[in-house]
Amino acid sequence: MTARDLILQEIGSFRKPEYLSKNFHQIEGSREFMELAERATTETLEVFRKAGLENLGVGGEMFRWEMYEALAENIENLEFYGMVRSFDNRYYRKGSVTGPVVRKRPFHKHELQYLLDTTHDTLKLPITGPYTMMDWSFNEYYKDRMELANAYADAINTEIRELKSLWDKYRPGEKFEVQIDEPAATTHPAEMDIVVESVNRAISGISGIEPSIHVCYSIDYAYLYSTMPELKVEGLNLEFSNRDVLTLGRGSEKRPGFADLRKFREINDTLSKKKFIGVGVTDVHIDTIESPELIRDRILTAMDLVGDPSLMRINPDCGLRTRSREVGYQKLRNMSDAVHEIRKEL
């Protein structure tokens, strides 16, 4: 066990301060918006530092309203006809692809530029993946889902290339961590070939990056684990706590949410270059703040199952945007306290 084991990382989003969220769409892209998003990023980075995170992501995605829109608004031939219901009275904007998918503007350049200008912390850039973009779009143009996913992959590849060039100007020789967000990855188990091909294509030919994939609320991670030999990412950042219980205890039986890490290990053990696993140890869908003791039990259970702590990173299940900033902070703080306790013990 070393100090570099169990790196404490963010997954992506964090609740926006009200001064940014209340007029987000009305002022988006304006000078006022940039100033507010920058201010919110700085404040959120400080929250993350105070909570003890070691990888600060992009400061809570203050420049982005939502993961799909952040890319979709910057893509040619993606039309929005209106809102589509997700559940209850909650809606999202689902675009229709009516022609070739082409990136018309950079997606995250300003956000990264601001971070590189203002911080020397370890960062990780999340970007919505090609399969999820495809799955969440209506397809009026491409002949099939594979073709559309690959078109998105090409647009994302262009973006990552440009961001990497920017990164190199500020941090030459330092690896650029890129997290491909694919919440839809296992929703159509018969399409795991599309997931693999499109994600690989999105990062193809770009050296000096550390690509990872984030998946959450999967019906069965076994579909994802089975792709590990072909998937050219270095790690998987996954949600586990949402499927776990809130009582204390260690081991697969007492921690049902973590039991299938065994399958991860089985496959990882067969690989010549092993992948890391980012383990979600706090549930972002509930306001209950898990105690450091509970999180410690989750981490120790995961360590037993994964076998090698150097392959583990510690994170929340997903972005914390649906929780208040206070609850989000406390969840991260307890996560950090649990890790420090374990590092001391071991």
Place this chain on the structure above:
Amino acid sequence: MVKIEGLIHGIYPKSEKLRIRIGRWERGLIRPEELDAIIKEETEDFEKLAGNNLLHTDPLFNWYDIFRPITLISEGMTLGPLTRFEETNTFYRIPLIHSLPRLNVHPEKFLELDENPPLPLYHVSGRWIAFLPGLQTFYAYSRNIGSLPRETFFQEMGKIYSEILSKFSASSVFFMERVPVDRSVVKAYSEISDPEKTIIFTTGKLSESAFTGSKSKFQSIIVDPERDNLKLAAAHSLVPGLKLIDGRNTKMETGSSVKEKVSELSSGISAERVIVTNSDYLDFLPRSVADKKVALLSGGLD
């Protein structure tokens, strides 16, 4: 030449105005009665949009998913966690079956229920079709905590459905099955209501064995657009139906492409009339696109 009849069914996407009002109701800023009045108004607007040529169900503006209102007005079932609805980015509250389901609330009365806009179950005027989730689908999409046998569930839900139908003066009933139908459910439907007033929306390959022993023809059997399916639907219903309007894609069909497909599939099949309908309820589409699809169905297929 086969005559085409348009049919629109299921949960219809809410207007922006209605979405905002529901949000205000959720936050306690408007009274349930006000929301109810707005839903009635919007339903009337939908009926105007559909026009006289179109068969339709209630647009179900106060339904959040196809199982929830029925679950909430029945004993023996509760709402479970939000669960992904099939392979979409849409979620529903999975029904939990604990024990024999029984209707415990008057479905025609105005009522506020937990986690659902106020009922009554339907807001309609004039001639309309009652929409109900299919029994097989209800069973398959629920978590059967009480280990209730399938046939028992069909029987008890059948009673609930009969009671609901007897309280509303619908001209017919539409059962949405999202899994392939079998003999036991077809038999259940012929007992719940008059088969000649019953529309069964089926999924996948239709099998002749599902109709073994079935003596009466149903009003309509709606099928995925395949020739064998249509043949069976024509044999066992008065007017077979085809799902030719894509409820999952914004791409617009044209009147000529629909007519061409009907003509191609129905050639040599004994059917004077064919129903054309949406392949899924239109709540998966933006409202503006759904409106265009309704306009096509109500006037563009003559």
